Amino acid sequence: MKEKSTGDLSFELMSQPNLDAYLSQNEDCFTNQSAAEFLIVYFQRSGMTKAALARKAGMSEVYLHQVFSGRRNPSRDRLLCLCVCLELSLEETQQLLKEACHAPLYPRNRRDSIITYGVLHRQALAEINEKLFEENEKTLF
Structure with missing residues (x-):
């Protein structure tokens, strides 16, 4: 079919x-797969520990464990922090946002364009946040 x-x-x-x-x-x-299931796949591929990911993404380990278990649904910004820290491609980031029922990154939105550029160019989260701050846009965390 x-x-x-x-x-x-x-x-x-x-x-x-x-x-x-x-x-x-x-x-x-x-769709049958939850955002948490997608995150787990990407996390396992990264080779990072959960503690390292939590530190890198600016969130507590407890919160991250709750996200991975499906007990907490991260906000769009928190999910974007995880995408950046896991070095996901733009396609993977958009897919994860969609699976989590969040709006995809939209190139007509100034803030989303800055984030998209960071994802495409594998910028660190701090670098993306710095550019957002410079441009008077809300930082990711």
Whole structure:
């Protein structure tokens, strides 16, 4: 079966008179992996310890453990801190933001453009925050 696009799903949802029918017909189109599961995969690939990641991302180890266990859902900015510290690609960052139900980085937004540039150029979190501060934009933490 051909995979449905987001546009196709949106059209079906708007035109479907019965939500239960839509849900059952499109069960295989819904994402099944949580943001925490994606994070764990990226974390394992990094070779870092959780303590090192927490320090690098400016968060407590307790909070990070809660995020990895799925008990806490990080804000968009906290998630971006983790993406930067795990050195995720822009595609991986956008995917993780989407899985966590956060807005993707948007190039028409000045702040998001600064963050995107940092992700693309593998800048350190402190470097991105410094540029955000210089440009009078809210820092990531």
